[in-house]
Amino acid sequence: xxxxxxxxxxEIEMQRALRAGLKYHDFDVRAVGSxxxxxxxxxxxxxDVILLDLGLPGMDGFATLKSLRPATRAAVIxxxxxxxxxxxxxxxxxGADDYVVKPFGTDELVxxxxxxxxxxxxxxxxxxxxxxxxxxxxxxxRHVSVDGGAVHLTPxxxxxxxxxxxHAGKPVTHTTLLRQVWxxxxxxxxxxxxxxxxxxxxxxxxxxxxxxxxxxxxxxxYRLSCPG
Amino acid sequence: MTTRRLAPYGVAVGGAVAITAAIGAVTALASVSGLxxxxxxxxxxxxxxxxxxxxxxxxxxAFLLYDFFFVPPVGTFSVRGPAELLELVVLLAIALVTSQLxxxxxxxxxTAEAIAADSRALYELATAMLRTQEVAPALALVSESAxxxxxxxxxxxxxxxxxxxxxxxxxxxxxxxxxxxxxxxTIGVAIKGGTVAPMKTHGPDAGSAYVPLASGVVVLRLxxxxxxxxxxxxxxxxxxxxxxxxxxxxxxxEAERARGFEASDRLKAAILSSLSHELKSPIASLxxxxxxxxxxxxxxxxxxxxxxTDMDRQAxxxxxxxxxxxxxxxxxxxxxxxxxxxxxxxxxxGSLRQMSAELKGHDVSLHIPDDLPDVEVDEAQVxxxxxxxxxxxxxxxxxxxxxxxxxxxxxxxxxxWVENEGPPIPPTDLDRVFETFYTRRAKGxxxxxxxxxxxxxxHGGRVRAENRRRGPRFTFTLPLAPVxxxx
Numbered sequence: 001x002x003x004x005x006x007x008x009x010x011e012i013e014m015q016r017a018l019r020a021g022l023k024y025h026d027f028d029v030r031a032v033g034s035x036x037x038x039x040x041x042x043x044x045x046x047x048d049v050i051l052l053d054l055g056l057p058g059m060d061g062f063a064t065l066k067s068l069r070p071a072t073r074a075a076v077i078x079x080x081x082x083x084x085x086x087x088x089x090x091x092x093x094x095g096a097d098d099y100v101v102k103p104f105g106t107d108e109l110v111x112x113x114x115x116x117x118x119x120x121x122x123x124x125x126x127x128x129x130x131x132x133x134x135x136x137x138x139x140x141x142r143h144v145s146v147d148g149g150a151v152h153l154t155p156x157x158x159x160x161x162x163x164x165x166x167h168a169g170k171p172v173t174h175t176t177l178l179r180q181v182w183x184x185x186x187x188x189x190x191x192x193x194x195x196x197x198x199x200x201x202x203x204x205x206x207x208x209x210x211x212x213x214x215x216x217x218x219x220x221x222y223r224l225s226c227p228g
Numbered sequence: 229m230t231t232r233r234l235a236p237y238g239v240a241v242g243g244a245v246a247i248t249a250a251i252g253a254v255t256a257l258a259s260v261s262g263l264x265x266x267x268x269x270x271x272x273x274x275x276x277x278x279x280x281x282x283x284x285x286x287x288x289x290a291f292l293l294y295d296f297f298f299v300p301p302v303g304t305f306s307v308r309g310p311a312e313l314l315e316l317v318v319l320l321a322i323a324l325v326t327s328q329l330x331x332x333x334x335x336x337x338x339t340a341e342a343i344a345a346d347s348r349a350l351y352e353l354a355t356a357m358l359r360t361q362e363v364a365p366a367l368a369l370v371s372e373s374a375x376x377x378x379x380x381x382x383x384x385x386x387x388x389x390x391x392x393x394x395x396x397x398x399x400x401x402x403x404x405x406x407x408x409x410x411x412x413x414t415i416g417v418a419i420k421g422g423t424v425a426p427m428k429t430h431g432p433d434a435g436s437a438y439v440p441l442a443s444g445v446v447v448l449r450l451x452x453x454x455x456x457x458x459x460x461x462x463x464x465x466x467x468x469x470x471x472x473x474x475x476x477x478x479x480x481x482e483a484e485r486a487r488g489f490e491a492s493d494r495l496k497a498a499i500l501s502s503l504s505h506e507l508k509s510p511i512a513s514l515x516x517x518x519x520x521x522x523x524x525x526x527x528x529x530x531x532x533x534x535x536x537t538d539m540d541r542q543a544x545x546x547x548x549x550x551x552x553x554x555x556x557x558x559x560x561x562x563x564x565x566x567x568x569x570x571x572x573x574x575x576x577x578g579s580l581r582q583m584s585a586e587l588k589g590h591d592v593s594l595h596i597p598d599d600l601p602d603v604e605v606d607e608a609q610v611x612x613x614x615x616x617x618x619x620x621x622x623x624x625x626x627x628x629x630x631x632x633x634x635x636x637x638x639x640x641x642x643x644x645w646v647e648n649e650g651p652p653i654p655p656t657d658l659d660r661v662f663e664t665f666y667t668r669r670a671k672g673x674x675x676x677x678x679x680x681x682x683x684x685x686x687h688g689g690r691v692r693a694e695n696r697r698r699g700p701r702f703t704f705t706l707p708l709a710p711v712x713x714x715x
Contacts, residue, residue: 011509011513013510013513013517014509014512014513014516016517017513017516017517017520018516018520020517020520020521020526021516021517021519021520021521021523022520023525024520024523024524024525024526025523025525026525081505081508081509081512084608085566085607085608102508102509102512103508103511103512103514103515103516103543103544103547104512104515104516105515105516105519105540106516106519106520106522106523107519107522109516191569194569194570194571194574194602198571202598207573207577207594208571208573208574208577208596209573209574209576209577209580209594209596209633210577210580210592210594211577215577215578215581216571216574216575216577216578217578218575218578218607218608218611219566219607219608
């Protein structure tokens with residue numbers, strides 16, 4: 001078994017399809033139809049990943065996400081039919097690890113689940129060096145290199161890259177970046193993140209229109225993408 | 229009528245008789261010369277009071293009575309000598325001159341009074357109209373004022389086939405009013421120089437007149453006989469007021485209709501949005517189920533998996549169509565843009581990543597300068613523009629054909645393009661490709677490029693299609709963001 005996945009979706013057909021699809025990919029799956037059940041199941045069964053549909057009857061997705069957070073350390077992937085950018089940002093800021101837009105194929109979903117599981121494992125190991133393809137961030141020495149070549153970043157640039165690196169694979173919202181790198185006072189001024197990201201990309205030799213490392217998440221923020 | 233009209237003549241003759249009697253009484257007591265001048269007073273008074281005709285009647289009566297009773301030979305009407313004839317002529321001349329003078333004075337006075345009355349009435353009406361926001365009661369006021377005029381029997385206002393004011397009209401009259409409006413023909417009266425001129429009409433319904441206005445008709449029925457010119461002027465002014473009121477009503481109706489359209493647009497968007505949501509959920513279950521079975525763990529044969537993959541591709545297509553319908557409905561509902569400064573290269577990067585599966589095998593070349601200024605756009609919407617143009621490029625490029633994406637700052641705007649290697653667009657289709665539901669291929673939705681145009685339009689940009697040497701190119705413009713100070 002490669003992990004426990006709790007599916008929270010009020011549609012029986014969706015539950016059945018995901019149970020089958022994820023089982024074929026060697027996941028241990030349980031499915032529930034409401035937020036209340038999800039919270040209970042999360043604390044009892046202790047899943048690794050929770051697939052949470054935002055459009056639940058009764059206790060809605062955001063409320064469920066809020067009550068899940070203290071109850072579980074599981075990664076939460078928010079699932080929604082056509083979420084607006086604001087919904088994505090809200091879910092991420094409320095503690096979701098990623099989002100998937102419905103309809104999706106099983107392969108795409110499995111890739112996302114594996115990514116959050118891998119990230120969790122990395123975080124538990126507490127590696128002092130973040131490796132992302134050819135990019136290396138040595139947290140102890142505050143040293144960054146691409147293809148073995150040293151990259152000289154300003155303190156702000158380093159902080160931003162480090163934060164993205166610590167959450168590699170996860171979309172990080174503009175608000176979160178501003179708060180983490182600059183502090184509370186900077187929240188709202190997206191020009192900062194865009195400017196600094198542009199500088200980092202230039203130094204990493206990343207083409208913004210076809211980036212290798214820092215991906216733009218439209219309307220949301222950035223994601224450090226690591227191959228493999 | 230007749231008695232009232234004959235009364236001045238009675239007074240004229242009676243006055244002449246009374247003065248004759250008075251002169252007779254005085255001359256019986258003493259010989260007083262020049263008493264005939266008393267007649268002058270009568271004629272003067274008659275002329276001033278009633279005008280020419282009673283004054284002439286009075287002077288003739290006075291002459292005859294004076295001649296009969298006082299001019300020798302007394303008791304006959306015989307006139308002897310030029311002196312007496314002169315006396316008659318003088319009397320008549322005085323009658324004519326004074327009556328003329330008095331009449332013109334009286335005319336001037338009555339005109340002044342009529343004008344004052346007209347202005348007062350119109351002023352009162354106008355204030356009453358201003359006080360009421362509703363047009364119908366104001367029109368009723370106009371109609372009432374018109375019907376108070378001596379010459380007007382009825383004053384009705386009709387718009388289309390609806391009567392807005394005045395006594396109820398017959399079906400025939402409504403039909404006639406509609407005809408007058410459609411043909412713009414005034415029937416029964418003429419309006420010229422600020423007054424109404426009744427015209428002689430023939431036929432059974434000679435009484436009703438029809439005056440077409442900008443957005444309605446005034447139906448009039450005038451009383452027989454000569455009308456007071458002041459009343460006719462007032463009537464013309466009232467018709468003018470009715471015209472203004474109907475204009476106001478039309479403006480109000482149009483505003484209301486516009487609000488109605490707006491509300492129905494919102495409703496349409498809400499329905500489409502909920503419909504798309506309802507459509508997407510089953511597609512989601514469908515795709516999840518179909519793709520689950522493709523996994524090797526499901527244990528299906530290769531040909532069965534292939535079939536499922538085909539079905540999933542169709543479900544994906546359906547999903548895209550629903551998404552485009554929703555996007556279009558949102559654009560049509562005029563959802564406000566969320567405009568912020570963005571790096572255009574970032575936007576392109578997002579769309580390229582989203583389209584990476586479809587773009588596989590195509591050589592995508594990027595021509596985006598490093599120092600390109602930021603654009604101020606709704607990121608999600610412009611991402612859709614890029615995605616739709618890339619989809620279109622993939623669709624129309626030859627297998628493994630190159631796709632070029634470029635951008636440049638030009639004349640204070642960003643100009644961007646997507647070009648693909650492939651067959652040119654027929655010249656007649658170059659403009660039509662952006663029309664909603666217009667598509668060049670059997671399986672197209674006709675929405676992708678329509679959405680591109682709407683989004684670019686919403687940003688105040690322009691979009692165009694042209695054929696280049698390698699293939700078709702789609703170019704669009706977007707506004708640049710103001711450069712933040714000190715950065």
